Amino acid sequence: MEFFQLHTIAEVLSLLERFPPLEGEEVSLAAAWNRVLAHSVAATADVPEFDRACMDGYAVRARDTFGAGPGSPAWLTIVGEVAMGAAPRQALAPGQVMRIATGGMLPPGADAVVMVEYTQELGDQTLEVYRSVAPLENVVQRGEDVQAGTVLLTAGTRLRAQDIGLLAAMGIPQVQVRRRPRVAIIATGDEIVPISAPLPPGKMRDANSSALAAQVQAYGGEPWPLGIIPDDLDAWQETVGATLEGADLILLSGGSSVGTRDLAVTTVRSFPQAEILVHGVAISPGKPTILATIDNKPLFGLPGHPVSAMVVMEILVKPLLLRLLGQTEVEPGWGHTVTARLSRNLASAPGREEFIRVRLRREGETLWADPVLGKSGLISTMVKADGLVRIPLQIEGLEAGEAVEVTVFRI
């Protein structure tokens, strides 16, 4: 067996920088939620394009109300009503007002809106105003939401509901977003059977394909599950070769036992333009991870143990998918991690980063992180856990009562 130097997580992450983002594709706003913008978007016009009322009342010239109060109302002349969704038919001369509803366009000459609550109509033409308004009061000015030319949404933004609302307000019905990475998922192992097949003695069901596909979905990719292949070089070469055309990333799960550990390496090396970048990572669980390229296409060989595979997905594959999506903004820590207090000592071997499954439990004011112990072959330990605590490379362990950052599993 060849000797390979373990790579640190940081080293693997920096190797991922060689993979450029995928091309963009145009989608309608209805399909744009949770997609990543391929280009920055500037407003082509002011939003709104005119001064409008943001309260129901009367469009006025603010100075006509100065000094008005409950005991000294201003008397102004009603010259009409601003029809909703239409340009006012006339301008306001001094001393004149027009009825206006929220969203109505201010007539020329008007610079404020008096709320209906502070007025009383005396007949059809006269308005008593009991409160003065400042210029621009109760008005949304032209360009106050967005000024023409402003870039509020930059390339690499993952579009939230409000971002889509803003695009709609700017009159942009389609946007260029990064294509969803298509992720080939190949389960390997003579002992693995499909989940709906009967389970003969000695066989195991393929839990990884389903779990990895769901993680790919969660990160914004499109899973392409290719089923199970036996531990056989021909099958590996054929299946990996068949994905090179359609996949943006290839995931092989399994093949970390001695008998098969080199199958992934041999398979990769059998292709021209292939390179093993990483064979072994200083991470626990997940050490026997492989990162390779074939024809500039990334391939991850993931451990077969489901917990190991899922942790490597979260720590190493997710950043690659975000790169392929061009999500330039580093995910901010807020909202993804919580600080909790560790409920027991945890030992760790130095020289690797360890990820411990924890369950969160609130007790009075304290949020406790209870380690969920169990072998990395037990997927139930991931089901019982709410997140992961990281023990850094050179730390020999964490003590009960210590404050730890928990990366919470998100849907």
Add this chain to the structure above:
Amino acid sequence: MEFFQLHTIAEVLSLLERFPPLEGEEVSLAAAWNRVLAHSVAATADVPEFDRACMDGYAVRARDTFGAGPGSPAWLTIVGEVAMGAAPRQALAPGQVMRIATGGMLPPGADAVVMVEYTQELGDQTLEVYRSVAPLENVVQRGEDVQAGTVLLTAGTRLRAQDIGLLAAMGIPQVQVRRRPRVAIIATGDEIVPISAPLPPGKMRDANSSALAAQVQAYGGEPWPLGIIPDDLDAWQETVGATLEGADLILLSGGSSVGTRDLAVTTVRSFPQAEILVHGVAISPGKPTILATIDNKPLFGLPGHPVSAMVVMEILVKPLLLRLLGQTEVEPGWGHTVTARLSRNLASAPGREEFIRVRLRREGETLWADPVLGKSGLISTMVKADGLVRIPLQIEGLEAGEAVEVTVFRI
């Protein structure tokens, strides 16, 4: 105009309890991610169904290794190899071992695995063992992942990747999940035009339909956008009537100006079996919110200002959608909120709960929440914000430097 008593947020939330979860539907595991389980799922068999190796090495009787060490190896007899994915062909007698790889089935008589690192083969038949193993060492026992009959996934769970992996491991290819609520979205207002139409003077583009549809997607519903209707009772009655068959929830956006405020109420009342439950909520922004039922179907009348509409969606409509989805587990606070320090004073009128848009900013060790000020008609303020800070009902404001909980906007 009729007088309506404002409802508190808590009162509205308790009124939502009258709406039962939707029926279940069967989906394959490939489509189950982020869906909500309709029934609890118990394991029908042990996982795994046999004791298996979780390391590469030799299946042994642990007691045969007791006392073994680097200077005093145990000599044992190799009687064959466990083929991957097959039942071993023979049992181990005392003093015997079999080669086994990770995932292999332990032969009868074996109760532990010695890692290959602590052994050396002397010829074909003899194994030197340099380290003793305890019973069950390097073995995943039958039922250690899940015991038959155990319920690890309960009704109301929103399925994460690991939950789907567990279902796969248990051999369950389909699950009953709650049907996605179909949410009719109706924009109203004479001044509103579709986003791709030209924008005549006095008109506004329909930002709300797109933003609300994205929020519905984010909460796990299925948006059913019905376009824009004018402020006209016939149009309202006809459009709302047309949704009663296919929608699980009806959202009307707009209609909060004086002229149209009662259109929603009049429309609702024109149907038999209709009831206005709430007309006005002690929330800011979002006060002119309506909650009604028609034929036991919920209808929300949302304010027209995009920020108000989006805040009401987050605070009131999302809980209703989670109810319709049967998501019984209260969303845990962890991972959705962060504690930050407010960077300026915020005043608030008592008697309503106020939600302030904030931007998060890290400065050294401190996470600051900078209020994003601006009228609730400005959707750009939501784009600039990372989350919301709540000022409770009876508080008159928050002071700069205070620690606040920020509910982070999630994709």
